[in-house]
Amino acid sequence: MEIVPLGPGFAAELRGVRLADVAADDAVYAVVRAAFEEHSVLVFRDQEVTDEIQLAFSRRFGPPEVTKVGSQGTGSHFVTLSTIGPDGKVVPADHRLSLRSKANQLWHTDSSFKRVPALTSILSARIIPARGGETEYVSTRLAFERLDAPMRDKLESSFAWHDYAHSRSQIAAGLATPEERAALPPQCWRMVWKNPVNGRSAIYLASHAYAVEGMEAAAGKKLIEELMEAATAPGTSYLHPWRRGDVVMWDNRATMHRGRPWPAHEARLMVRTTISATEVDGVETMRLPSSQAAE
Known part of the structure; x- marks a missing residue:
């Protein structure tokens, strides 16, 4: 296996390895996990x-999430990210599938x-x-x-509140359905996640973050915006x-990402599996000691 650095101080391509190898071989998995x-x-x-190969590879890293209500793939272990409608055609720009792609x-x-982060x-x-649709990390x-x-x-020692409806409201009012809002109440997480393997810490933020526990609303919003800007400089x-045939995996504890636009008339179909963080991954250190919500 060859590990080829790609990004500015992070990201690498792994050559000479198949997903099926990682799923079947403990030694190969250990190298990939490191x-x-x-x-x-x-x-x-x-x-x-295939879906079967992707899921077997994914399970190596922990328990796969069950896809939330309101998503393509609800109730399965797969999130289908697509702008292709039931008729096989690309949906218009104002269709909910297109708006969800824009939110990404x-x-x-x-x-x-x-309630359990990834x-x-x-x-x-x-x-x-044919062009566009890259993912940026x-x-x-x-x-x-x-x-x-x-x-x-x-x-x-700071905590931020995260809400799915907050990020979706930045794209369109009502993009998060009442069912999604009910199933996904706001969650509060420490703003720094320490990797238990190597001890390195990372800012834990996202477009879902809307408030900082214990801070006045405007000050908390300003801090979040400043940190997001610094992290994405x-x-x-x-x-x-x-x-076609690419598979990319990323550490949600230590990265942020975003999709990039592509021509509205062109189809795009991606399939995502997401692995829940466990105590081994340091999730217990992230929880807010009290259950009081931010003002």
């Missing part, structure tokens, strides 16, 4: 991907709005547009390390140009 902890974003090119163009980390997401390319671990010491100390990202 690379995941080190590089945060891993790229696997030219994979023969906000910087975010997956599942920070859930360790990793695994995304496979099934149908891709930044390392919130490196962003944390760029902060001055007083700010790092402050964030390590020019020159700090890795932009992944998709090819």
Whole structure:
């Protein structure tokens, strides 16, 4: 197996390995898991991907999420990210599927709005547009390390509130349905997630974050915006140009990502599996000690 660095201080391509190898071989999995902890974003090119192979690979890293209400794939372990309607045609720009794709163009980390956040997401390319539709990543671990010491100390004892409806409202009012709002109440997480394997810390934020526990609303919003801006500064990202057969996995504890636009008339079909974080992944250290909501 060859590990080829890709991004500015994070992200790597793993060559000479198949998803099925990782699923079946403990030694191969151990190498890939170590690379995941080190590089945060891993790229696997030219994979023969089926739902069964992707799920077997995903289970190696922990328990797969059950897809939430309101998503394509609800009740399964797969999230279907598609702008193809039931008739096989690309839906119009104002269709809910298109608006949800647009919401994914906000910087975010997956599942920070859930009762159990995500360790990793695994995304496979099934149908891709001729141009555009890349996924862009930044390392919130490196962003944390760029902060001055007083700010790092402050964030390590701070908590932020995350809400799915908040991020969706930035695209269109009512994009989050009443059923989604009921199933996904706001969650509060520590603003720094320390990796239990290597001890490195990362800012834990997303477009879902809307308030800082214990801070006045405007001040908390300002802090979140400043941290998001610093984490996504020019020159700090890795932009992944998709090819059919690509699989990319990323550490939701240590990165943010966003989709990039593509021509509205072109189809795009991606399939994502998401692995829940466990106590082994440090999730217990992230929980707010009290259950009081931010004002």
